[in-house]
Structure formats: C-alpha cells, structure tokens
Amino acid sequence: MSGAHEGAADRSDETMGLPLSPPSAGVVTIGVAVAVPEPHASRLRECRRGFGDPLADAVPAHVTLLPPTSLTVSRVDDVVDHLERAARCTAPFTMRLRGTGTFRPVSPVVFVQVAEGIAACELLEEAVRRGPLGRDVEFAYHPHVTVAHHVDPAALDRAFAELAEYEVAFPVDAFWLYRHGEDGVWRPDRRFGLTGPAPVEPVTRGRAR
Numbered sequence: 461m462s463g464a465h466e467g468a469a470d471r472s473d474e475t476m477g478l479p480l481s482p483p484s485a486g487v488v489t490i491g492v493a494v495a496v497p498e499p500h501a502s503r504l505r506e507c508r509r510g511f512g513d514p515l516a517d518a519v520p521a522h523v524t525l526l527p528p529t530s531l532t533v534s535r536v537d538d539v540v541d542h543l544e545r546a547a548r549c550t551a552p553f554t555m556r557l558r559g560t561g562t563f564r565p566v567s568p569v570v571f572v573q574v575a576e577g578i579a580a581c582e583l584l585e586e587a588v589r590r591g592p593l594g595r596d597v598e599f600a601y602h603p604h605v606t607v608a609h610h611v612d613p614a615a616l617d618r619a620f621a622e623l624a625e626y627e628v629a630f631p632v633d634a635f636w637l638y639r640h641g642e643d644g645v646w647r648p649d650r651r652f653g654l655t656g657p658a659p660v661e662p663v664t665r666g667r668a669r
Contacts, residue, residue: 488536489640491528492543492588494555494581495648496521496605500628504572504607511570511608511619518645523555523574523581523603525588525635529595538592540650543637546587547652552633553580557605559627560620568611570619571604572626578603584635 496504501521509516531539556576563569574581581603589595608619637650 486533487530488533489528489530490526490536490539490649491524491638491640491646492526492593492635493522493524493638494584494632494635496523496557497630500557500630504605507619507623508607511615512611513608514610515644519606520638520646520648521605522636522638523605525581525585526593526595527597528640529593535592540637542591542593543588543635543650543652546584547635547654548656549587550580550583550654550656551658552631552654553577554629555581555632556629557627559625560607560623561604562616562620564616568609568613568616569606570608570616570623571606572623574603574605575627576629577632580632588635 495501504521505516508521554576555574557572558575559573561571561573563571582601585601585603589597607623608616611619632654634651634653636648637652638646639649640646
C-alpha cells in the first residue's frame with residue numbers, strides 16, 4: 461500500500477510502499493491486506509532491511525487488497541460493515557509465495573510472487589474495492605509481496621536474485637484493515653475472518669464405459 465505516484469505509469473499505488481504525509485484533522489488513511497504470518501513476515505522484513513529499503517520496519521509483509529485510501533473518521537463504521545460483507549465472498553484458502561518478480565522499468569519494485577491463492581485474492585480485491593471503498597486503479601490487480609523499493613538498481617538486482625528460490629505456503633483465514641500512523645508505520649487495526657463458501661473444484665468427466 462502506498463500513497464503517491466512516481467510518474468503517470470508508476471505502479472507504486474498498489475502497495476503500502478511510499479511515505480505518506482500525516483492526514484489532516486478528522487481524516488484517517490487505511491489500507492486493506494492479507495497479512496503474511498510469522499515466522500515468514502519477520503524473514504521478509506529482515507530481507508527488506510538488508511536490501512536497504514528505508515520502509516522495512518514501517519510496512520509489514522502483506523498482499524494488498526486495497527491501496528492507501530483516505531477517509532473521514534465518520535466513514536470508518538460504514539467501511540467496517542462493508543469489509544465484514546466482503547469477508548463472506550470466499551472461504552479460507554492456502555497461499556503459496558514462490559520466486560521473485562519486478563515491476564521494472566515501470567516502477568522500481570522487486571516482489572515475491574503469489575503462486576497459489578491468486579484467484580481468492582482477486583475475489584477479495586474485487587469485493588473490497590467497491591461500495592464505500594470504490595475507487596479506480598490504473599493497472600490490473602497483481603497480488604504480490606514487496607521486498608525491495610526505494611533502493612538503487614544494484615540492490616533491486618540483489619533482491620531479485622537472492623529470493624529467487626524463496627518458497628513458503630501458509631493458510632489464510634482472514635484479511636486486515638490497516639491504519640497509517642502519524643509515525644509513518646502501518647499497523648493492523650481490525651481482523652476480518654473469511655466465512656464464504658469454499659471454491660467449487662472443476663469436475664473431470666471420464667469416458668463412459
């Protein structure tokens with residue numbers, strides 16, 4: 461989740477990856493994301509810190525569902541109600557992170573790829589980004605976990621290479637509403653458990669005998 465563009469075609473608004481100005485009075489800045497659990501979150505934070513990313517300790521490891529969005533405080537209750545409904549769109553699922561990708565040259569970002577759980581993330585993103593959180597986005601949704609941003613090209617190359625063989629899998633049973641603090645740190649504020657129907661697996665029909 462981020463809050464600013466580096467250019468007309470930059471993909472920085474897809475994550476909490478850019479410094480944000482403090483909100484004005486009566487306004488909060490939120491994001492919605494799937495949290496990467498421990499111990500994986502700490503490992504990815506250490507990697508991000510090692511690549512020199514200045515926001516390594518301000519941005520928890522996550523897969524964005526809604527990029528940073530400013531709201532008046534009076535709208536928060538409506539947003540919470542909306543997110544409770546969105547959590548009913550899918551059941552808990554398995555997420556697998558594997559290998560690295562990059563948005564270069566469009567944006568100087570290296571990320572760990574979501575290899576399993578993409579369809580569930582897409583359902584959640586679509587359900588979250590409507591109603592009181594409806595907003596346009598410039599690019600098609602691409603779930604990922606940022607591991608390097610705001611660093612020089614050599615550090616981006618190192619991040620891409622060092623995590624190329626990275627692979628973990630974990631259950632996802634919730635997503636989180638995050639708030640951006642005055643100190644620049646993103647913190648989980650409220651959990652929304654997934655309570656929707658399990659996905660229907662395609663049926664393979666064999667030849668009648």
